[in-house]
Amino acid sequence: MSAVAGALARGRTSSARPSVLTVWRWELNKLRFLKRTYLGLGLSVIVPIIFAVAVHFRHAQHGDFAFATYLDKSGLALPLVILLFGAVWMFPLITALVAGDIFASEDHNGTLKTVLTRSLERWQIFAGKTLAATTYAIVAILLNGTVSVIAGTLESGFNPLQSLSGQIVSAPHALGLVYVALLIYLIPIGTVVCIGLLLSSLTHNSAAAVVGTLMISLLFQLIGVLPGMGGAQPYLLSTQFNAWQGLLRQPIDWAPIVQAVWVCAIYGLSALAAAFLVFVRRDVAGG
């Protein structure tokens, strides 16, 4: 302890302080130790493999939705089919597993008071956690896309793909389009992250936040199929999950992509702002 006394005598001379990136790095580090991380990433990996196996053993005509008929002609159809399939519950669930937990788990462990009494402002902790949840979502989507491409290619070959307009797109070009489609898919996923963060900071309960995020996502889907709600369709979050299909038209249809950007920005930034205010202003009386 004499060293402590020495340090007191020296005073705190260094001005090195932690930053948002410090929080981001440690949040990602913590995710390595959580089962839910591997549950989400595992889901991202296993679903494309299951699809590829199903394609292998199924000889009848596939479904009538976009690219389904092309599954056994080009492996590059598989990632696109999974983007369609995953929008309903899979990707919102994978995203919510981390975003819905990232604040609530601090309450659960009682560690919020621990980290808030260090040298970081609350906004820095909020920003770091938001970046970490977003990073996880990006990794999960890109991992899913990559595994889908590999599994699809192994099953159906690295072949040209027919676009939604009917033109044949070369395999390398189609591969590029798949990855751009994944990036566009991240726009509504980002909104799901924001909703998860809001529920996580509001409820202080991980299970409630994860399930709540999934329920909101499903609610948008439900509203979309209700009779008489056709006018609301372009403004629903669920619709924005299909914006990437504009890429698969010749020429590229940018309208749904632009629509997705601003619709998702309205939902996402509203949720993020609310989450920020709740987190920064809250009394930490429990955790």
Place this chain on the structure above:
Amino acid sequence: MSTATAAAPPRTGAGAPPLEVRGLVKLYGSLAAVNGVDLTIEPGDVYGYLGPNGAGKTTSLRMMLGLIRPTAGSVRLFGRDPWASVRALDGVAGFVEAPAFYPYLSGRRNLELLAAYDGDGASGRIDRALDTVELADRQRDRVGGYSHGMRQRLGIAAALLREPQLLLLDEPTTGLDPGGMRDMRVLVRRLAQEGITIMLSSHLLVEVEEVCNRVGIVQQGKLLYEGEIAALKRSAGSLHALRTTDDARAVAICRAQAGIGDVHQRDGRIWFTAEQDEAVAGLSRALVEGGALISALEPQSARLEDLFFSLTEGADSGGEVDEVEVEPLAEAVP
């Protein structure tokens, strides 16, 4: 006693004390968890924040650390407001309730995370902090497998990473076995000897009496007393136990004697308090002259426990708390 500064505004700048609280209030609806607390902790103090469960100690500490926002009043740590910027916590560390860590990380990795959140070279102090709290052998184990006592010690280690000049500890011995409580008290004394100012909240009177030099006694959110423990004992008057050859006569003589008070019989002895030693000498003479010969006369040091109950139970019953004749109570008790 520090009541002279009780109404003064908080000091700022280089001369600011480690902790200064003025008019602190926290309301939950109509319930006042903390109700107008003023207290000051000077450099080098080991300050006991005493009160029964539910008195508002933890709520006060949460406000002092910037975890909850006061309804009214101010907290200043070395003159800085913890709600204005986290920089107010520079040189300050501690924990409220039980220290909490990520159970799935090892003790060391928890400290690495917290050191990263501290910056300022804190990661270089991890080994020293682990040695100080004697957790070096278990540093690689997950915190989820730690005992309560080990977590308490890890909490101290986490605090030491910040090179604190002020440590705020909330019930640091709660839940520990007797050995753990002793070790924690030894550790707190060692840290105090190193020059760290310490505030520890507790409802364990023996602990506070053993470790602290100053005390704030809080009851139902209100500060009843603040000052040195020694001064509190002195101002309570010196307690004496008496045995004589004729106790009935002796009691009458005691009650009639100037400077002698609170005369009562218990456990076969006569108990009284004396304002000064001269009053005891005068009583001895009066007893001999009155025919009640002294067989034993023993001065008893007042215990903090007795004074605490005199203060808090007096406040509870709505009676006059200054029955223990503590001078500042007239100011401190509403």
